[in-house]
Amino acid sequence: MTVERALRGAPPHRLLDSLRVDLARRFAALSTDLLLVDYGLTSLRPVEPVQDPAGTRHGAVGSGPAGRALSTQQPYLFGGDGPTATAYLPVTVRGERCGVLVVVLPPDRATPAVTEELADIAETLGHALRVADRHTDLYRRTRRARALSVPAEMQWGVLPGHACTGAEFDLYAYWEPSYTSGGHVLDWCATEEELTLVVANGTGPGAPSALVSNLALNAIRNARRAGLDLVGQASLTDQALYGQHRGERPLSALLLSFARATGEVRVVDAGSPTVWRDRGAATERIELERQLPLGMFEDTVYATQSLRVLPGDRLVFVACDRGEPPPGGGDAALDRAVRRAIERTRGTSCADTPRALVRELREEPPGGLPDDVLVVCLDWHGRAPAERRAVADEEH
Numbered sequence: 001m002t003v004e005r006a007l008r009g010a011p012p013h014r015l016l017d018s019l020r021v022d023l024a025r026r027f028a029a030l031s032t033d034l035l036l037v038d039y040g041l042t043s044l045r046p047v048e049p050v051q052d053p054a055g056t057r058h059g060a061v062g063s064g065p066a067g068r069a070l071s072t073q074q075p076y077l078f079g080g081d082g083p084t085a086t087a088y089l090p091v092t093v094r095g096e097r098c099g100v101l102v103v104v105l106p107p108d109r110a111t112p113a114v115t116e117e118l119a120d121i122a123e124t125l126g127h128a129l130r131v132a133d134r135h136t137d138l139y140r141r142t143r144r145a146r147a148l149s150v151p152a153e154m155q156w157g158v159l160p161g162h163a164c165t166g167a168e169f170d171l172y173a174y175w176e177p178s179y180t181s182g183g184h185v186l187d188w189c190a191t192e193e194e195l196t197l198v199v200a201n202g203t204g205p206g207a208p209s210a211l212v213s214n215l216a217l218n219a220i221r222n223a224r225r226a227g228l229d230l231v232g233q234a235s236l237t238d239q240a241l242y243g244q245h246r247g248e249r250p251l252s253a254l255l256l257s258f259a260r261a262t263g264e265v266r267v268v269d270a271g272s273p274t275v276w277r278d279r280g281a282a283t284e285r286i287e288l289e290r291q292l293p294l295g296m297f298e299d300t301v302y303a304t305q306s307l308r309v310l311p312g313d314r315l316v317f318v319a320c321d322r323g324e325p326p327p328g329g330g331d332a333a334l335d336r337a338v339r340r341a342i343e344r345t346r347g348t349s350c351a352d353t354p355r356a357l358v359r360e361l362r363e364e365p366p367g368g369l370p371d372d373v374l375v376v377c378l379d380w381h382g383r384a385p386a387e388r389r390a391v392a393d394e395e396h
Helices: 003-009 012-027 064-072 112-132 138-142 150-158 207-225 230-245 332-344 353-362 385-395
Strands: 031-037 043-046 076-079 085-093 096-105 163-165 169-176 185-190 194-200 253-259 264-270 274-279 282-285 305-308 314-320 373-380
Touching: 003 012, 003 112, 012 031, 012 096, 012 112, 043 064, 064 076, 064 085, 064 096, 085 112, 096 112, 096 163, 150 207, 169 185, 169 194, 169 353, 185 207, 194 207, 194 314, 194 373, 207 230, 230 253, 230 264, 274 332, 282 332, 314 332, 314 353, 332 353, 353 373
Parallel strands: none
Antiparallel strands: 031 043, 031 096, 076 085, 085 096, 163 169, 169 373, 185 194, 194 253, 253 264, 264 305, 274 282, 274 314, 314 373
């Protein structure tokens, strides 16, 4: 029986038990443990109490061999000269860094070939976790370094996660506070032709904000899944929010659609969060024609704007609740801080950039950044000319 079949047949809360039996049989594994990343992306936490000699109790993200495997997204084999060797294997699903699988092996099994096979098994485990997570609380309980607030629970129940990757792009997000905020709106959808992205400012702390965000996110998804374009998605969400709150809880948002073959971008700017482009050595804020926030007035008419991203471009979205910006543009002090933070983190990987940017902005003088913030980083790779020609040939 393959690992995939064994995981499919295991009860959702017994995936790790099933994997332990299989790896002990196939590789003489002495122990197998799973560390999951907590909601704040700060620690790796064991799915159940660990009592093995490898000492794999929870630790900080970015430190130790498990942290190294997570940050580099490469398998790491530690030891082998003593009585055991330990393999640390990233568990990742389409860019979403879920955690690290830790397998203790006899030294004679600590080979590159075995490590590569275990890395494939860790990837399979990641997909199995995604399915099992719908049927048990075990993995969500593990991810809590402390209690979630009710608004945060609502938010985590609807947001798609921290990451999405494809051949043409890498997309990563980070928000604070991870355990108490409920106001962030983030969503994406990838098809063969396009990547759709929604980023919205928070609307304040507490359950009322979470309810607004939940309504907006489901209205956007409903419109998108019905086949409506960006204008239709914005209009339906505007009507849903206004119908419920009569203009008292508007939401500032950006809705974007990226053509994966060409990098052409259509945008509806309803508010909005700021978007920055890092191209070569130049960092600039992309100035868009700001339209009314969603749900502010009845029957608002929205229009799309166009821009283009090139291979090598990095887009950074900063969404936070700072109230309505002045008519002439954004918040000058925040803009300067964001520009400096983007420039200082230019060499950072896309996966680590959102959290690094928040840390940089937190170090700015008091008042520079609200407590509630969402940062999204999109690295655009584009398609090679041969890939574009192949797609065009298929279409004709």
